[in-house]
Amino acid sequence: MKLNVKIGKVQFKNPVTVASGTFGYIEKYCSPSKISQLGAIVPKTVTLNLREGNPSPRIVETPSGMINAIGIENQGIDNFLSEKLPKLTKFKIPVILSISANTDKEFVTLAKKVNNAKGICAIELNLSCPNLKKKQLVAQDAKATYRLVKAVKKVCKKPVIAKLTPNVTNIVEIAQAAKKAGADAVSLVNTFAAMAIDIKNRKPVLGNIVGGLSGPAIKPIALKMVYDIYRETKMPIIAMGGIMTNDDALEFLIAGASMVAVGTASFVNPNASIEILSGIKKYMKKNKIKDIKQLIGSIRT
Numbered sequence: 001m002k003l004n005v006k007i008g009k010v011q012f013k014n015p016v017t018v019a020s021g022t023f024g025y026i027e028k029y030c031s032p033s034k035i036s037q038l039g040a041i042v043p044k045t046v047t048l049n050l051r052e053g054n055p056s057p058r059i060v061e062t063p064s065g066m067i068n069a070i071g072i073e074n075q076g077i078d079n080f081l082s083e084k085l086p087k088l089t090k091f092k093i094p095v096i097l098s099i100s101a102n103t104d105k106e107f108v109t110l111a112k113k114v115n116n117a118k119g120i121c122a123i124e125l126n127l128s129c130p131n132l133k134k135k136q137l138v139a140q141d142a143k144a145t146y147r148l149v150k151a152v153k154k155v156c157k158k159p160v161i162a163k164l165t166p167n168v169t170n171i172v173e174i175a176q177a178a179k180k181a182g183a184d185a186v187s188l189v190n191t192f193a194a195m196a197i198d199i200k201n202r203k204p205v206l207g208n209i210v211g212g213l214s215g216p217a218i219k220p221i222a223l224k225m226v227y228d229i230y231r232e233t234k235m236p237i238i239a240m241g242g243i244m245t246n247d248d249a250l251e252f253l254i255a256g257a258s259m260v261a262v263g264t265a266s267f268v269n270p271n272a273s274i275e276i277l278s279g280i281k282k283y284m285k286k287n288k289i290k291d292i293k294q295l296i297g298s299i300r301t
């Protein structure tokens with residue numbers, strides 16, 4: 001059974017990975033031999049300098065999902081490369097590094113720093129950062145997406161994946177801008193803008209007031225976005241958004257995703273991604289599918 005997929009020049013041994021910010025350093029809960037079975041690992045987004053993140057509470061559970069407002073808490077790129085990366089490379093699977101910044105220049109600096117880092121196979125641009133000129137997120141603006149992806153592609157020796165926000169009217173337009181700028185793939189979706197209010201004191205539950213919704217509640221919407229982008233662009237897609245089971249993952253692959261990333265599910269079951277991988281294999285065996293590529297985009301409409 002062939003499970004390998006390719007993004008840019010990089011071969012992944014199978015299409016299952018984890019979503020940024022939901023899995024990073026969970027050896028405590030999940031055995032290293034299991035983690036090593038994954039196609040890739042995507043740690044928490046890293047920025048140029050340390051970020052303390054948002055005030056707590058940062059997470060709230062909702063019906064069929066959770067809202068988070070972590071605020072990209074991280075120790076900065078130099079600490080990541082010296083302290084965190086060696087812990088991740090010991091799993092002997094490729095690391096896709098998610099990066100974010102406040103300016104194009106900072107993104108370029110980050111990309112250059114990552115160029116020679118062994119073990120990092122690709123960069124994921126978390127474009128859910130503000131486009132300072134327009135006070136929108138970069139991925140809410142096709143022109144800003146084009147400009148930023150192009151700037152990073154110019155300096156980056158590794159495949160570049162543009163991570164899109166679902167908080168737009170036309171996500172296909174943003175994916176097309178990323179493709180035109182040379183992105184090797186897009187990943188989607190990031191979380192949906194959301195909030196929760198405590199009616200006892202009429203205060204927002206989250207310290208940041210608003211946050212992003214993830215989990216099963218968003219799956220059908222994410223699935224349609226993946227389907228639309230695949231149909232219109234045929235570019236490689238890493239899909240995420242409420243993937244809890246292997247059936248969910250299969251839906252995304254059939255809709256056109258080349259890879260699937262498990263996020264919120266890992267909070268419920270740290271082994272979810274590994275179980276999803278084995279469920280995909282069982283489905284392929286049962287349906288006599290020899291190569292995962294036969295499944296990708298195989299929707300019959």
Ligand SMILES: Cc1cc2nc3c(=O)[nH]c(=O)nc-3n(C[C@H](O)[C@H](O)[C@H](O)COP(=O)(O)O)c2cc1C
Nearest residue numbers: 019020021045068126189190214215241242263264
């Ligand atoms: C607690 C938490 C932290 C997250 N942190 C990041 C992050 O640092 N960078 C990023 O690109 N996405 C981040 N995300 C979004 C996920 O990577 C993913 O895109 C989203 O949660 C949808 O997938 P899911 O429904 O399977 O969780 C975070 C999500 C959660 C729940």
